[in-house]
Each structure stands twice: as structure tokens, then as C-alpha cells.
Amino acid sequence: MTTSSAAGEPLTIVAGGGSVPAYVAAAAMKAGRPGLIIALKGEADPSVEAFPHEWVGWGDLGRLEALLKRPGARDMVLIGSVRSRPDFNSIKIDLATMRSLKDILSIIVGGDDDVLSGTIKFFERRGQRIVGAHEIATDLVAAPGPLGRRKPGRGEAADIAVAMRAARAIGAIDAGQAAVVVNGRVVALEAAEGTDQMLERVKGIRASGRVKWSGRAGVLAKCPRPQQDLRVDMPTIGPRTIEAVIEAGLAGIAVAAGKVMIVDREAVVRRADEAGLFLVGEADPAS
Amino acid sequence: MTTSSAAGEPLTIVAGGGSVPAYVAAAAMKAGRPGLIIALKGEADPSVEAFPHEWVGWGDLGRLEALLKRPGARDMVLIGSVRSRPDFNSIKIDLATMRSLKDILSIIVGGDDDVLSGTIKFFERRGQRIVGAHEIATDLVAAPGPLGRRKPGRGEAADIAVAMRAARAIGAIDAGQAAVVVNGRVVALEAAEGTDQMLERVKGIRASGRVKWSGRAGVLAKCPRPQQDLRVDMPTIGPRTIEAVIEAGLAGIAVAAGKVMIVDREAVVRRADEAGLFLVGEADPAS
Numbered sequence: 001m002t003t004s005s006a007a008g009e010p011l012t013i014v015a016g017g018g019s020v021p022a023y024v025a026a027a028a029m030k031a032g033r034p035g036l037i038i039a040l041k042g043e044a045d046p047s048v049e050a051f052p053h054e055w056v057g058w059g060d061l062g063r064l065e066a067l068l069k070r071p072g073a074r075d076m077v078l079i080g081s082v083r084s085r086p087d088f089n090s091i092k093i094d095l096a097t098m099r100s101l102k103d104i105l106s107i108i109v110g111g112d113d114d115v116l117s118g119t120i121k122f123f124e125r126r127g128q129r130i131v132g133a134h135e136i137a138t139d140l141v142a143a144p145g146p147l148g149r150r151k152p153g154r155g156e157a158a159d160i161a162v163a164m165r166a167a168r169a170i171g172a173i174d175a176g177q178a179a180v181v182v183n184g185r186v187v188a189l190e191a192a193e194g195t196d197q198m199l200e201r202v203k204g205i206r207a208s209g210r211v212k213w214s215g216r217a218g219v220l221a222k223c224p225r226p227q228q229d230l231r232v233d234m235p236t237i238g239p240r241t242i243e244a245v246i247e248a249g250l251a252g253i254a255v256a257a258g259k260v261m262i263v264d265r266e267a268v269v270r271r272a273d274e275a276g277l278f279l280v281g282e283a284d285p286a287s
Numbered sequence: 288m289t290t291s292s293a294a295g296e297p298l299t300i301v302a303g304g305g306s307v308p309a310y311v312a313a314a315a316m317k318a319g320r321p322g323l324i325i326a327l328k329g330e331a332d333p334s335v336e337a338f339p340h341e342w343v344g345w346g347d348l349g350r351l352e353a354l355l356k357r358p359g360a361r362d363m364v365l366i367g368s369v370r371s372r373p374d375f376n377s378i379k380i381d382l383a384t385m386r387s388l389k390d391i392l393s394i395i396v397g398g399d400d401d402v403l404s405g406t407i408k409f410f411e412r413r414g415q416r417i418v419g420a421h422e423i424a425t426d427l428v429a430a431p432g433p434l435g436r437r438k439p440g441r442g443e444a445a446d447i448a449v450a451m452r453a454a455r456a457i458g459a460i461d462a463g464q465a466a467v468v469v470n471g472r473v474v475a476l477e478a479a480e481g482t483d484q485m486l487e488r489v490k491g492i493r494a495s496g497r498v499k500w501s502g503r504a505g506v507l508a509k510c511p512r513p514q515q516d517l518r519v520d521m522p523t524i525g526p527r528t529i530e531a532v533i534e535a536g537l538a539g540i541a542v543a544a545g546k547v548m549i550v551d552r553e554a555v556v557r558r559a560d561e562a563g564l565f566l567v568g569e570a571d572p573a574s
Contacts, residue, residue, distance in 0.1 A: 162460075165460060166460045166462060169456050169457070169459070169460045170456070170476060172456070173449075173452060173453050173456045173473060174473065175453060175466075175473035175476055176473070176476070179462075179478075180478075185479065186457075186460060186462035186478045186479070187478055187479045188478045188479065188480070189457060189462055189463070190476075191466075191467075191474055191475045191476045192473070192475065192498045193488060194497075201488070205479050205480055210479055210480070210481075211479045
């Protein structure tokens with residue numbers, strides 16, 4: 001586990017679901033940063049309880065604001081999946097809430113992206129500096145080059161180049177983050193359906209004979225949209241992605257280096273190695 | 288039916304499947320162009336038999352070459368769907384075939400695009416000038432503006448602009464021709480699955496609640512890839528497209544004016560009007 005250097009500085013981790021919040025907490029601890037996990041009720045995984053933590057509901061604003069006033073607490077990570085939306089009815093109207101009401105309302109009323117940027121603004125107004133989980137646990141993202149044992153061959157490298165270009169093109173129009181290319185042909189582009197369903201479609205396209213290839217071939221490429229705030233909203237791949245790529249008959253995965261989160265990296269690399277998939281970080285030509 | 292002016296000049300129509308070949312023959316006749324339909328065995332629709340025609344198999348090269356030597360026969364339209372691939376075994380090895388063998392082999396051995404460009408080259412070497420079906424029957428494509436009764440509203444015009452931009456972006460990476468945008472959001476991008484299956488997906492995305500909209504909203508946009516040879520390979524919409532758009536809960540369709548073929552236009556416009564869909568030709572900013 002690689003960690004950033006800001007030893008001694010406290011870190012607040014607002015934790016949604018999944019294994020990553022605890023992973024980030026462990027990285028912070030290893031870096032000598034006293035961390036406090038603010039675990040969202042109904043969202044955060046019990047694994048966070050291995051670290052200093054407080055369970056907080058969407059409505060417990062008074063407690064939340066008090067926790068942010070811990071001495072030296074300045075850096076904050078917002079990490080983990082959040083299924084529920086801030087629920088207006090659950091908010092306890094106390095004095096802290098009254099003071100925050102305008103901010104809260106603008107979060108609740110806004111659209112999807114607005115919730116995220118509204119939440120960031122909410123915390124920034126309270127003196128927090130939002131940092132990315134990958135700035136604390138730097139191995140959450142891929143460095144350029146292969147992550148596992150297998151390296152892409154020459155034809156695969158050509159597919160990677162086309163697929164990364166396709167993924168960037170659909171990011172530029174704010175449509176999606178992922179593309180599948182097999183033997184030079186763009187087989188699928190992601191929009192609202194998400195990566196898993198797109199890979200399911202690739203499986204169907206192959207099964208139907210609409211596009212034919214023998215053995216494993218082609219690549220899933222994933223990269224962020226230019227508009228994404230990578231501190232709080234990163235494209236991710238994880239064990240389920242690997243299984244879906246295997247099912248789809250692809251030969252590997254390419255991700256934008258430093259910009260795509262690999263959830264459960266150890267398991268992901270192990271499974272990719274087992275199945276003979278390549279898994280590679282691609283330096284972004286645009287950055 | 289609008290027609291081009293080259294009255295008197297013969298026209299050869301190599302006809303695959305569907306209703307369009309006969310439609311083009313009727314337009315040619317109306318323009319005073321003596322047409323001959325070369326109807327591909329196993330592909331062309333019986334409707335072509337209403338016009339001067341010859342049934343020809345993939346292998347009947349000798350007959351094909353003789354037909355091309357009709358006095359003044361210079362312009363040729365290649366139109367209609369072709370399901371089968373040129374079949375090497377069916378080619379009758381006569382003297383004409385021997386002379387053409389090199390050309391034929393290069394068509395058979397090549398990939399998908401190569402079949403088309405190989406076929407064009409084959410005919411061009413034999414003195415033919417390939418013209419687009421829409422140059423003969425100009426109302427096969429949309430003029431700029433609404434085709435039916437309904438005009439897009441202001442929000443719909445915004446969706447059209449985003450969707451046309453998305454469709455062009457995926458064309459530029461040679462991925463697909465169509466995109467769906469609902470209330471500003473890119474919901475689906477077409478690649479190998481084709482437009483009908485993409486629309487099926489949009490239906491599923493709405494049914495699952497992944498993207499929500501009320502009533503009819505959003506647009507299917509369709510335009511050619513910049514690389515497409517519009518003389519022989521145009522994006523198309525037809526009655527099935529309209530039904531799929533209705534099923535998907537969209538409000539209308541936008542096509543690149545002059546560059547997308549509307550098969551069975553009368554039925555398409557009637558059904559769009561019935562269902563209250565808009566159907567609009569969009570002038571291409573790039574042309």
C-alpha cells in the first residue's frame with residue numbers, strides 16, 4: 001500500500017458503501033495520519049468499524065458539524081458508494097441545521113451532479129479541503145504499464161489505442177466512460193447503461209455472431225470524462241468488471257493511468273492473471 | 288416523388304432486397320430514364336418485376352458483363368440490402384469470369400468495407416459511374432426541416448443539438464451512426480449492436496428507472512460516419528425505426544438532411560404523425 005506524506009495531519013473520511021473507505025483509513029493510519037471515519041448510516045460497510053469512526057445519518061447535521069470542528073481537522077475524503085439521496089424528511093431541524101438550511105436545500109433541489117458539487121461546497125464552506133481517496137492510498141489507481149503478469153501484444157496494443165480514443169471521445173460529449181474495441185472495430189460504447197451492462201451486451205453481440213472473433217480478443221477501455229471531479233467521482237473497475245470482461249470474451253482492460261480507481265486491486269490482478277487477461281494503465285495523452 | 292434531370296440516359300439499377308430498388312426504378316422512369324434492374328437472385332424483392340429487369344446470380348458474371356454493355360448504359364445505382372456474401376463456389380468459370388477473376392477474388396477475400404469498395408471498383412473498371420439512389424429519387428432523403436406535422440419544441444431542439452453532436456462524435460471514431468438524448472442526457476450510443484437494438488436498450492433503461500422521464504421525451508439522432516460512401520451505403524430509418532422510437536418513449540427523430548435514407552417515407556411520416564412524434568432533417572454544420 002502506497003501512501004501520501006502529510007504525517008500527523010488529521011484526516012476525515014466520509015464513508016459511503018464498499019471496501020474502499022476502510023482501505024483509505026488503513027492507508028492514512030500507515031502514513032501516520034490520525035483518521036476519523038464519518039460512516040453514513042445505511043451506506044457504510046461494517047469494515048469501517050476497525051477504525052475510529054462515528055455513524056452519522058443524512059439528517060444529523062448538528063453532529064456532523066461538531067465533528068468537523070476537531071482540532072486540526074482540515075483534509076477530508078468523500079469515498080464509497082451512496083445509494084440513497086439526501087432525504088429532506090430525515091433532517092433534524094436543530095440550530096446547526098437552521099444555519100445550514102440554505103446549503104442543504106441547494107443540495108437537495110439540484111440534479112445528480114449538483115448533489116456532488118453541492119456536497120463539496122457544503123464542506124468547503126466549513127473549512128474542509130476535499131482530497132481524493134487516491135491521494136491518500138495512491139495504489140487505488142493504476143500507474144502506467146501492466147498491473148498484472150500479462151502484457152498486451154501488438155494487435156492488442158492497437159485495440160487499446162482505438163478503445164482509449166473512443167472512451168475519450170464519448171467522455172468529451174459527457175456520455176460515458178468506457179468503450180470496447182475488438183480487432184480494430186468499436187463494438188460498444190457506454191452511455192447511461194453503465195459498464196457492466198455494456199459488457200453484457202458485448203457478450204450478446206458475440207453470441208449472436210453479429211461480430212465474430214476467435215479466442216479472447218479486444219479490450220475494455222475506461223477513462224474519466226474531462227468534466228469529472230476526480231477527488232470525489234472516479235471511474236472504477238473491480239472484481240465484477242474482470243468477470244464481465246472474461247464473460248464477454250475480451251483479452252484485457254486498459255484504464256487511464258492515475259484516473260481510474262481499481263477497487264479490490266489484489267483480487268482484480270489475481271483474477272486477471274489467472275484468466276490470462278492483460279490489465280494496463282495508459283498514460284493520458286491529454287495530461 | 289422528386290427526380291433528377293438526366294432525361295433519356297439509361298440507368299442500371301443493381302437491386303438487393305427491400306422496396307427501395309423498385310422505388311428508384313419508378314423515379315428513373317418518371318424522369319424519362321430507361322432503366323434496367325439487375326435483380327440479385329435470392330436478394331431482390333419481386334416488386335422489381337414491375338420494371339424491365341434481369342435476374343442475375345452472384346456467379347453469373349458473363350451475363351452481368353454483357354448487360355453492362357448495353358448502348359449508353361453508364362450510370363449505375365447499387366441499392367437494397369444484401370444478406371449473402373459473394374459465394375466463390377457459385378461463380379461459373381466462363382471466359383468473362385476468367386478475365387474478371389482477379390477483381391472478384393479481391394472482393395471475396397476482403398473484409399466488410401472491402402466488399403463494397405471492391406464492388407464499386409469492379410463496376411467502375413467496366414465503365415460504370417456509380418450514383419446514389421437519392422440522386423435519382425431525391426425524396427429518399429430528408430430536406431432540412433420537419434417531415435411531418437409536428438415541430439420540435441424548444442427543449443426538444445436542445446436535445447436534437449446534443450444528440451446530433453453525439454452521433455457525429457461516434458461517427459468520427461467510426462463506431463456508429465446513432466445516439467439517443469433525453470432531457471440533455473446522452474442515454475445511448477450505437478456501435479456494433481445497430482440502431483434497433485440500441486432503441487431496445489433505451490426502453491430497458493427507462494423501464495428499470497436508471498434514467499427517468501415523464502411522457503414522451505428525447506430524440507434519436509442519426510447521421511452518417513464521415514467515411515461512409517453515401518452513393519452506396521447510407522444510414523437508414525424506416526417503419527421499424529419509428530415503432531422502436533415509440534416503444535422507447537422518445538419524442539422524435541432527427542436525421543442529417545440529405546444523408547439518411549428514409550425507407551417507406553409515406554408510411555414513416557404517417558405513423559410519426561399518428562403517434563405525435565417529430566421527424567426532422569437537420570442541416571449538417573460540417574457540410
